[in-house]
Amino acid sequence: MTPRLVRVLLWAGLAFLWLPVALLVAYAFSASPVPFRWGGFSLRWFAALAANDRLLEAAWLSLRIAAGSATLATLLGGALGWVLARHGPFNGRALLGTLAGTPLVLPEVVTGLSLLLLFVALEGATGWPAGRGALTVLLAHATLGTAYAAVVIQSRLATRDRDLEEAAQDLGATPAAAFATVTLPLMAPALAAGWLLAFTLSLDDVVLASFTSGPSGTTLPVALFSMLRLGMTPEVNALATLLLVAAALTLALVGLLLRRRD
Template sequence: MPGPVRAALWAGIAFLWLPVVLLVAYAFSASPVPFRWGGFSLRWFAALAANERLLEAAWLSLRVAAGAATLAVLLGGATGWVLARHGPFAGRALLGALAGAPLVLPEVVTGLSLLLLFVALESAIGWPAGRGALTVLLAHATLGSAYVAVIVQSRLASRERDLEEAALDLGATPAAAFATVTLPLMAPSLAAGWLLAFTLSLDDVVLASFTSGPAGTTLPVALFSMLRLGMTPEVNALATLLLAAAGLTLAAVGLLLRRRG
């Protein structure tokens, strides 16, 4: 690799990771100012353990993200499979356009539309009753399903139908062929879609702001409110724990894949 290209690469990596390293460092600062070093201390981790509001928001975000990602995989996976394997049919173009619409629409438009939908449904049938974790989950699943559909469709489009047709020729029912051939082919894209939808949900502020209520305050919404009122280094401590959890998860997955290889 040429020297200038290598220097540019390391400069880009430093630009991306230096703020993260500083955030972790300031989590161990004794200063009450989030971005000022005041000596090594673990006081903010102890303060975080006593901050029930922030911990509840983090736990709610994890639950909502897991539920939204699972629902997105079910909806998006089915949509991607239909678009990739069922050829031309009436309404195919409309289905593809509607499935991909959340990818191109501004989240403000999507959030406002979902809010109006939830309000109309509550007035008409009494469900959902108010805005909370359920409405946030449905909103995030709507966005995540669009990403999953694209990933699954791309995965299946790059794979011929030879194996599925061979299974059918050998006497397998369509359901058996789907379960034993198509679904394993889709599995990597479904896993990738789940992780992407989980990350999008965990990180979302706009949709959650429109569709949440007092009982559905996710972590990004709570952090955004703290940003306006004044943050404390407890946020740095929480971010450090989340980074550690993500790092340990990646390390465990890498170790598992290495042992299988």
């Protein structure tokens, strides 16, 4: 395969991925009430979105749930990845590693149904959680995100020797001080990557949220999925455009901070 053909295939693949996104952004500025029909330039759908409390509340709820579940998943996944990477063989290690990675291979339908049955059983036995809502969705997303975060963090620590940690302890640092000053900085890139991965998984999840949410826990993907049955409006295109702009600005900010750090 020639380099020219490789470049052609690369650009064709990028066009296949990004052309639908570009069309979505373009139709956000269309005056037509049909989501994918051009009717002249207009900002009417951004104004309509600003007045659509249902979509805005669902988007804000999704962001809060994604941030909360990603934080919880990073804490649990960090502890799990650290144990699997830094502790040698112990009783139940294989079982712990298998259970930690199970959500990665289980269909989300199975995971969602299992969590629904668990929440119903807990409510019947203890009264908690009282119904399904934002809390149950957050816990469900954290369950899935923990598995991904643990894999990322374990892989990071597995490629780093323990020499620095052992040297710190030889110089008089307590295990807790060695962890805080040596191990934790080594884990920091993986913790950030795990948080972002869990945040993204939560933000666009439909299946788990469908099983574990209630009227008070309708996330943005669930709201959009329900709109498909009744007919979507270009407000969705406007919302997607704003999300793309926010993601682009976030990436630009991260790139600027990394450049200043270098």
